[in-house]
Amino acid sequence: MLDSGSHARSLVAEAAGVPGRSMNRSPNIDASWRPANRCALLKAAAWSRAVVCIAFFLSFLAIFPAAVGHCQEFPFTLDFEGGNLAGWRATGNAFSNQPTFGDNPTARQRGQPSNHQGNYWIGTFENFRFPERERPGSIQGDKPRGTLSSAPFIIPPGRLSFLVGGGSGFETRVELLAAADTGDVEFREKPVYRASGRNTESMERIEWDLTPVAGRTGRLRIVDQSSDGWGHINVDDFRFSALPAGPDRPPEIVPEPRQVVVPELTGRTSDEAAAILADHELVVGRRHELPGDGLPGTVIKQAPAAGTWVLPGTGVTLGIATSRLVTVPDLTGQTRLAALESIRRAELRPGEEIEKESDRPAGTVIAQKPAAGTLVAVASKVWLVLAVPEKIEVPKVVGMALAEGSALLAESRLAVGRLREVTDEADPSTIIDQRPKPGTTVAAGSAVDLIVSRGPALVEVPNLRDLRLESAGESLRRATLRIGAVSTAESTSVADTVIEQQPAAGSQVAAGSAVDLVLARPALTTVPDLVSHPLPEAVDMLRSAGLTPGKTSQRPAEPPENTVIDQQPVAGSRLPVGSGVDIVIAAAISVVVPDLVGLDQAAIQETLKRVRLVPGTVAYQETAEGAGRVLAQSPAAGEEVKAGSQVDVTIAAATLIVVPNLLGQSREEAYETLVRNGLAVGGAAEQSSAKTAGTVLDQRPGPGNKVPPGSAVDLVVAGQPAVALRWAYIAAGLLAVFAAGYFLARRRKPGLPGKDGAGPVVSVRPHVDPGSQEMFFEAPAAAEYVLQLRPKGDPGAQKVDCETELTNDGGQGV
Secondary structure (H helix, E strand, O other): OOOHHHHHHHHHHHHOOOOOOHHHOOOOOOOOOOHHHHHHHHHHHHHHHHHHHHHHHHHHHHHHHHHHHHHOOOOOOOOOOOOOOOOEEEEEOOOOOOOEEOOHHHHOOOOOOOOOOOOEEEEOOEOOOOOOOOOOOOEOOOOOOEEEEEOOEEOOOOEEEEEEEEOOOOOEEEEEEEEOOOOOOOOOEEEEEEEOOOOEEEEEEEEEEOHHHOOOEEEEEEEEOOOOOOOOEEEEEEEEEOOOOOOOOOOOOOOOOOOEEOOOOOOOEHHHHHHHHHHOOOEEEEEEEEOOOOOOOEEEEEEOOOOOEEOOOOEEEEEEEOOOEEEOOOOOOOEHHHHHHHHHHOOOEEEEEEEEEOOOOOOEEEEEEOOOOOEEEOOOEEEEEEEEOOEEEOOOOOOOEHHHHHHHHHHOOOEEEEEEEEOOOOOOOEEEEEEOOOOOEEEOOOEEEEEEEOOOOEEEOOOOOOOEHHHHHHHHHHOOOEEEEEEEEEOOOOOOEEEEEEOOOOOEEEOOOEEEEEEEEOOEEEOOOOOOOEHHHHHHHHHHOOOEEEEEEEEEOOOOOOEEEEEEOOOOOEEEOOOEEEEEEEEOOEEEOOOOOOOEHHHHHHHHHHOOOEEEEEEEEEOOOOOOEEEEEEOOOOOEEEOOOEEEEEEEEOOOEEOOOOOOOEHHHHHHHHHHOOOEEEEEEEEEOOOOOOEEEEEEOOOOOEEOOOOEEEEEEEEOOOHHHHHHHHHHHHHHHHHHHHHHHHOOOOOOOOOOOOOOOEEEEOOOEOOOOEEEOOOOHHHOOOOEEEOOOEOOOOEEEEOOOOEOOOOOEO
């Protein structure tokens, strides 16, 4: 470390106006002066020394806080440009992957640049620290939480500024902690300043006035204790700046002097390090010989650390690996503690300790590296190989007779430990358990505890019927029995109760035997397929299947509203009767109404179609400007509505015409009325009605609406009866003809037999007649009317062929 105290003293001396060593100089007195003059001179010198001392003391009081604040070397990184958290202590996991490299929010297309300084910064949402092996844009999200606290430091006078962004809540903040009073040994700290972000990834610089707490012990703390949205903090570039002198100092921060970054010197020779420092406008400070693993003569430590920003000309202290060689002592046969003491006396360091099985006493050194007598650098490491007892794998003796197992343990250089007899279904004197377990590695001579069977004991199986599984298990445990295989079967008994057991209740079995159980389960039913069915219908389907509706939720989807789009369990699953089935129904998709104002009327439908909306009512407003363009709309642009909703518009028109009342007129009269009023005929839809065919039943726009000249008016007119009704008329006519023919045949003249002598033959032949086609064309061709053809149904005349003469009631021939 550099001598910051001497630097501070130098600043004090310079501030007091006392050059270098002038305080130690005596006035130059000529020996030829008389005593009186000499006394006067001595008095003047005394007064001058007093004045200088007073000036020095006052200057020291004035600048001491600044000297303390600005000459101290902060024991932590201020801008994280070393790519690490040097001098900071982290808790939790929010800072495990910090600091962050580069503008990671922009890399993940957040649209909010981080505004960081340099290369590295703190961002607890980010996860991009190593650009050479990680993908830009990686994140760890808001879930991690923790704190990051700096090492304590003396708070200097002046200002502290830094960059902060991220969440705005209290759980994500930067705070300055200060001791309760200067010199507080226990450091009972409390926060004196706090700052948070503004719910944006872009950091902004803020500033704190440190004057009220200057000279106290303090530290900085970055807090991320939130896992909610915006539960992260962005921090970078802490700067301590002095306050300008004078009562009218400006509020802005005093600009910092130019700084340079300390280069990495580890592994360089002393001369190479000096050249590198010169290239960075720095100089070599003190040199220290240090023990270490580096090559003799190379840098193994440096202060300030690489990556630290300092003023040009700052001295960098170098720790140089020593080149002095010592002899490695012989450590073989020594105990571990004795070997460590021998290494210390030889100016060496203990290295890694390796254990190796051996018949030597445990803890004895059986090998070393480097070997005894080797010349190595001071403070080099010496590795030790220590003896440990030989390990033996415990054999399996479970299932053997006690004598046989004991012999096997003796052959394996193990001993029989404690013996315990228990009642068991195994034969007497049979080993049923052991500790340690087979395969465990233990030291030679270790004891193995054994559990030996004294033979089975017979117990009575209790009655478990109608008990639940937990109660049945408790009953079996009290009877020194256990539960065996458990199965289920459909039953009318209470679900999960015992309906069968094996062995049966009252049987005598060995203690510890297993009792198999059969539990009742409800009758199962198949889950129906509810997808695409309306919700009420789906509920009815579930109830018909013996099931009940479970949780019903919604999800925006294309099918009609309240239509089932998902279910859980899925169709075909088997469930107990009365189980619930969760249903997800389609909710209307919300869309944003586009801005139609100013659009031409012809573009309305296409614009609405693109966002899945439809045109609604069209109203017109008479105005001289913007004819044919949208003046207003409802709903307004930007509102969220359901897909398929109508959007009403108001269209500008130079002139407007009142739509006449066409209701009750014939189609031809309605066409003529529209032409007379300067309007056009739109669509003409037919609707079954009891009114005369062609009568106008409805119109759009309705009577009294104002529309531009030439606008089309759609009509709904009464049409022919439905096709099924027309065929019913034809069928009725045919039946009537058949009935008439049969009646006439029954009343034929006597004595006029038919060809076979049985009477006349009457046949009816349906005659298909398409009828004549009529063409309606009530307006001139220039009116651009639509030409329509209407087929006219005509059943035609029915013909009756009679091969003999028929008679009527009057006896006349037909």
